[in-house]
Amino acid sequence: MTNPWDPLSWEATAAYRARVRGCLLGGAVGDALGYAVEFSSLDAIRAAHGPRGLRAPVVDATGVSRISDDTQMTLFTAEALRTAHARERRKGIGGAAPRLVQQAYLRWLDTQHKPGPEPRPKPGTAPSDTPQGPPHPADLSSQAWLYARRAPGNACLSGAAQGYAPDPALELGPHGRVNPESKGCGTVMRSAPFGLTRAPADRAFELAARCAQITHGHPTGYYAAGALAAIVARLVEGDSLEGAVLRTLRLLARYPGHEETSMALTAAVDLAAAGEPSAERVASLGEGWVAEEALAIGVYAALACHGVEDALLLAVNHSGDSDSTGSVCGNLLGALRGDHELPEEWVRLTEGRAVIAAVADDLAGECARR
Template sequence: MGATAGPVWGRREQQDFRSRVRGTLLGVAVGDALGAPVDGMGVAAIREAHGTDGLADMVPAYGRRGAVTHHTQLTLFSVDGLIRAQVRRDTGAWHPPTDLHRAYLRWATTQRDWGPDERRKEDGWLAREEWLYARRDPARTLLVGLGDDTMGTPDAPKNPGEAGPEPAARSAPFGLLVGWEPQLVAQLAVECAAQTHGHPVACLAAAAYAVTVHALARGESVDAAVQQTLALLATRPGHQPVSDALQQALGAVRQGMPTPERVSGLIGAGTAEGVVAAAVYCTLVGQDVRRSLCLSVNHDGPSAATGALTGGLLGALHGETALPPAWLAELEGRPTILELADDFAMEMTQGAALHSPAASSPAWLARYPRGA
């Protein structure tokens, strides 16, 4: 797997990119935290608990407001893995799926251990963040897929019958590789999805989501981004369920006022293609970011995943300043998310000044070691 030459970064371009990176990662976390308290409840139960309009604000989950789930945790480890892939490239090694797999194994360790092991310097700084060691109802499929050191691949995937939305929900960072061609972004998403969810729908839905984020991060409109995604999907065997779901999302935009029932209809059985389609729909029809996010969690499906996916799209589209400040203020792990986002933006725009085969910043290599 190779990447094309990146863009030329002027100061304005760097600032815009950093805002979109921050927006994407914060958006994933905000949508995830908004949906966490009502995940899997269904519209009737949500309305009974929160009124006829459903959930309209952050409420507690896991003992606090703004708590995130495994979707955000894994998204952050996706970013960590991408930075580590860039750093390891200095050694002549270049296989991002392997670096992402190592990052996901570090996440799996957080789900088993009580806290970080300070002796493991090769883990880097993110794996030493104590708040990430909270277990937030990860799907068993994730724990099984990452339960040993064997990496699933498209030819030999882990859990080949699993078609859930979890791979898509950790794939927003792949779309932030704006210097890559879309087909390479799609391939990386497919290869990383296969590490836990081997069903073609899960893999191609993750690719579709990453490519849509990619177009948004490069300044496209949502409509244009989805059309580019559909064109790319058409070249992939087995794409029809994902393409059909996205087409249904576009069609639903023209069917009148958005409702929870319409979102539930798009989500269907809660498999990856429906959840991604629902996130696209919520992004398109919401009159503002807050309403889009609320629409994305008030339905019969997986609210945390749909919220995370919608938040990632909105953040890539608008940048960080469009996200509701009151929700950001109580978001769990916000300092870590911002620090990681800024590291990613710096690596992607100025990485050559941080490390090279000849000389590297010791502080940067301590944060993102080449070894593991």
């Protein structure tokens, strides 16, 4: 009998691709859902949307549910990891991922300062080595909607501008150079792709934590990013969500300065087992503006609810950083269940869904190749 998780089997490849798509699309759906109520208090959300709070995506005048900087940076992360994997596979050159991720964040930063993509040369007027015709769907620099400025975090902006790429040979520990006191959720909200490359969970953890130091230097900021990547890596391989979180807690315990991240994750697991989910229980975990709180809220919502829609709604209906907590929850649920279990209508409404799917397929197609 064929092992469905044999890396050479068709079943394994199909399941893997569905989880990668699910992770990126689920994160975008949660991001867009929460972006509509980010910066609003729970009372204000309920006053605007009813006593149960927000119940469905909010669309703009063009009929789309807008994503934020969370999805923007996640896509640039995925692009860099695909390039790093291809470089290592084709040339046998490893260790370039931190530099490639840093360069990708500079490209993202460019989108925050320009009105739109550069015009493409007209056919027949460009040099022969210039690509002609329409851009590939996953060519992020060509996507006008990615140039929208959607409340990016100050540490992400200032950190990316410094052009720092962590040394991959340096032992991971509490020595962040850039924004050393910052542990904002800008680390964790972009880090799910590190868990999608089929690397072991401990390697996904280390790379995500290292690359989080490009913009944030506080250990909790980068350990939370590493923890999300490790959880996603285990989900992609078929682990349960609770099992993935508990194994990640054991991984975290190896690192000095892990305590805030570990305590937040433990609180999320305990709270999910304590009774009926509610916005008030979410509030006991914080507001999500810092990395460990965003991670904990996303994990709690994903664990506490049976349905994807209910979990995403729980993750965003609170007084805090609703798009980041929604994004983390969506990343987890998509990696756990695959894209086919995401709410179809919510995916259809999400800004840039075709490009997000193309980025996911490019990443999965590359990383499925050994």
